Amino acid sequence: MTELRGVSTAADGALRIGALTTVAEVAVHPIVTQKYVALANAAASVATPQIRNQGTIGGNLCQRPRCWYFRGDFDCARKGGDTCYAMGGENQQHAIFGAGGCLAVHPSDTATALVALGARVTVAGPRRPRTVPLESFFLLPERNLTKENALETGELAENVLHTHPQNVTGGFIEGVYSPITFAGNERFEAVIGCLAAQPSCTVTFEIQYLTLGEVTRSLARWTEIFDGEATEVQLDLSPLAGQTVPIILRVEANASPAQASAFWLRARILR
Numbered sequence: 001m002t003e004l005r006g007v008s009t010a011a012d013g014a015l016r017i018g019a020l021t022t023v024a025e026v027a028v029h030p031i032v033t034q035k036y037v038a039l040a041n042a043a044a045s046v047a048t049p050q051i052r053n054q055g056t057i058g059g060n061l062c063q064r065p066r067c068w069y070f071r072g073d074f075d076c077a078r079k080g081g082d083t084c085y086a087m088g089g090e091n092q093q094h095a096i097f098g099a100g101g102c103l104a105v106h107p108s109d110t111a112t113a114l115v116a117l118g119a120r121v122t123v124a125g126p127r128r129p130r131t132v133p134l135e136s137f138f139l140l141p142e143r144n145l146t147k148e149n150a151l152e153t154g155e156l157a158e159n160v161l162h163t164h165p166q167n168v169t170g171g172f173i174e175g176v177y178s179p180i181t182f183a184g185n186e187r188f189e190a191v192i193g194c195l196a197a198q199p200s201c202t203v204t205f206e207i208q209y210l211t212l213g214e215v216t217r218s219l220a221r222w223t224e225i226f227d228g229e230a231t232e233v234q235l236d237l238s239p240l241a242g243q244t245v246p247i248i249l250r251v252e253a254n255a256s257p258a259q260a261s262a263f264w265l266r267a268r269i270l271r
Contacts, residue, residue: 019058042113065104100142118263174250184241190267193230208248
């Protein structure tokens with residue numbers, strides 16, 4: 001499975017990291033250390049040199065929580081039980097926000113950096129490959145108490161991709177959510193902006209949906225320039241009530257694509 005290993009630049013200018021690339025390789029690769037310092041630092045901080053040389057980036061992202069109750073002989077909520085024992089027990093290094101029935105935190109060092117960089121993951125399985133924003137790849141306990149990620153049976157993570165438009169004028173990059181059935185009470189929210197190392201960044205964020213006739217429709221657009229700040233955006237999705245459609249998140253370069261590194265944070269659909 002050599003095609004799942006290695007660090008390279010895709011044709012559209014995005015960074016591609018194969019899921020079987022070791023954490024050590026990610027930490028020292030010239031592209032990563034020069035352009036994605038947060039990821040290089042995160043990878044370099046993982047565990048010990050022995051583990052970094054054996055463990056893969058895909059495994060680091062997909063590892064299970066290290067909560068001592070989950071790993072121990074307790075029938076806790078994450079195992080399908082009724083109780084999160086950390087709530088009234090030993091809960092050092094556990095979550096203090098957004099617990100949703102389980103206080104365990106995700107143990108991946110690289111996940112935080114990759115989410116902040118707007119990474120996407122390509123997943124392969126029995127069905128056709130699909131690309132998921134990493135923010136949506138991870139599942140909060142309030143959404144699923146027994147799973148940490150959106151992998152389905154028989155699927156594996158292929159690539160980790162960063163949000164960077166094609167390296168051409170007007171280049172773009174987009175990710176697609178699986179089809180969602182809208183009841184009419186949903187809303188979209190996210191935090192968007194330009195990375196701190198891109199002072200000439202000017203991009204347009206757009207949320208779209210795909211109709212049954214495979215026609216792309218725009219729901220909203222937001223233009224961002226580098227100003228050192230992130231912007232919170234919200235969108236009422238009630239116009240989609242009664243429809244089952246895929247949602248598309250798109251980033252388009254408005255000027256130099258070399259300075260168009262942008263991010264979606266906490267991009268999600270809420271009911």
